[in-house]
Amino acid sequence: MNNLNLEIEQLLRSEDVSFVHFVDISMLDIQHNRGLPYAILIGIAINPQFIKMVYDSPNYVHTLDDKYAQTENQVGLIADKLADRLIKNDYKALSQSDSGLIADNSFDFTTKTSVLPHKTIATLSGIGHIGKNNLFITTEYGAAQCLGSVLTNAPLAVMKHEIQLPECNSCNICRDICPPKVLKGKCWNTKVSRDEMVNVNECITCLKCLVHCPKTQAYMKRNISIW
Ligand code: SF4
Numbered sequence: 001m002n003n004l005n006l007e008i009e010q011l012l013r014s015e016d017v018s019f020v021h022f023v024d025i026s027m028l029d030i031q032h033n034r035g036l037p038y039a040i041l042i043g044i045a046i047n048p049q050f051i052k053m054v055y056d057s058p059n060y061v062h063t064l065d066d067k068y069a070q071t072e073n074q075v076g077l078i079a080d081k082l083a084d085r086l087i088k089n090d091y092k093a094l095s096q097s098d099s100g101l102i103a104d105n106s107f108d109f110t111t112k113t114s115v116l117p118h119k120t121i122a123t124l125s126g127i128g129h130i131g132k133n134n135l136f137i138t139t140e141y142g143a144a145q146c147l148g149s150v151l152t153n154a155p156l157a158v159m160k161h162e163i164q165l166p167e168c169n170s171c172n173i174c175r176d177i178c179p180p181k182v183l184k185g186k187c188w189n190t191k192v193s194r195d196e197m198v199n200v201n202e203c204i205t206c207l208k209c210l211v212h213c214p215k216t217q218a219y220m221k222r223n224i225s226i227w
């Protein structure tokens with residue numbers, strides 16, 4: 001890790017970010033990496049008490065001001081701040097926050113797809129995999145993290161990592177618990193598209209696939225004193 005990596009990591013840790021990874025995206029085509037060779041992946045863990053509340057509330061539906069939304073907004077604001085700082089230091093930088101994606105015209109509201117999803121960057125970071133719930137899953141937090149990313153040409157130190165394949169095996173908890181049955185139980189690999197895994201247009205954002213995943217449950221149980 002070089003000094004710039006350390007400086008960025010310290011800055012992000014001071015903002016209570018749970019993890020930071022420096023990712024090589026130079027192998028992607030220019031439509032996806034926008035001519036920028038590196039991505040800074042930012043993750044903030046979702047509050048375990050909130051996970052428990054959703055788990056205990058069979059009719060819960062995600063709102064625009066719940067803890068999940070707040071965590072997503074927080075990641076976006078931190079990504080914007082980091083991109084501004086890199087630009088002030090004469091580097092190119094693109095925050096993939098909601099506002100950054102709109103300004104860059106790189107989010108398609110009709111298909112709900114972005115040019116380079118955080119999840120794709122996360123798979124290149126080697127820290128986790130995409131589960132049958134179509135969410136990024138890490139050992140430490142399960143699916144309970146919100147991701148953000150900044151693309152840049154700043155001279156970061158990066159390492160290449162093997163892409164992790166799903167560890168869902170025969171589990172189908174997320175598919176079976178999904179109320180509108182939009183999850184298809186399909187195991188992800190780099191050739192599987194989002195639409196082969198989930199019908200996003202029919203998703204009611206109840207978060208059941210997130211909170212009921214055993215990997216999220218393990219995170220929640222490790223971090224809640226009374227269970
Ligand atoms: S895919 Fe959507 S509707 Fe199905 S469990 Fe997950 S959040 Fe709920």
Ligand code: SF4
Nearest residue numbers: 131132168171174213
């Ligand atoms: S609930 Fe089971 S199948 Fe779904 S993502 Fe988690 S481990 Fe994979």
